[in-house]
Amino acid sequence: MPKVNLAEKLAQFSSHWDPHVVADYNGNDVMVVKFQGDFPFHHHETTDDFFLVLEGEMIMDVDGESIPVGPGELFVVPKGVTHRPRAETECKVLLIEPKGEPNTGDPATAAAKPRI
């Protein structure tokens, strides 16, 4: 039951849009991820999508708006709502999704979510 230092985990990889699992919470993966560029628009049929920005700025495109989300700000996209996270420069994010949920909303295009 160790504590998890998020910066130490983020230092272990450099890839973008590649979430890495750092802890478990009630059947959810708690992940760190680096965003840069545009992710595809997508939605999750059965789950909310939890984002907390740790460093940099994420833009959340949702409901026809582009919402800047900075360090210490969180954004929960409700299930079923189409959204696109993007970042003009690298942004570091804490992400929570249920285990097995494809990060793209589609198993065919989902990232592997390795544990570190």
Place this chain on the structure above:
Amino acid sequence: MPKVNLAEKLAQFSSHWDPHVVADYNGNDVMVVKFQGDFPFHHHETTDDFFLVLEGEMIMDVDGESIPVGPGELFVVPKGVTHRPRAETECKVLLIEPKGEPNTGDPATAAAKPRI
């Protein structure tokens, strides 16, 4: 579906051990809370307990150890495990628990968890 600025939410109250709900994630309360002093030892029968330190230092007493947890560090206490968070000086924490879960593990002593 607004973003949530955690520092702005934390500025709205000064009480300790008094979690305030700032967002929802799949039936969980996402909360901010200020710790100072010692909380009672307790456990949660049916849920893990998620802590992310935002500012200051939390000490987690668990399994006979006292583990310092600082800013950018998270700690998930598995369900059923007795633990005690404490803080020598004020510490600000992001806390996630299922809706309705008493923060003390006991409805008789639980905080109200107002929404802000």
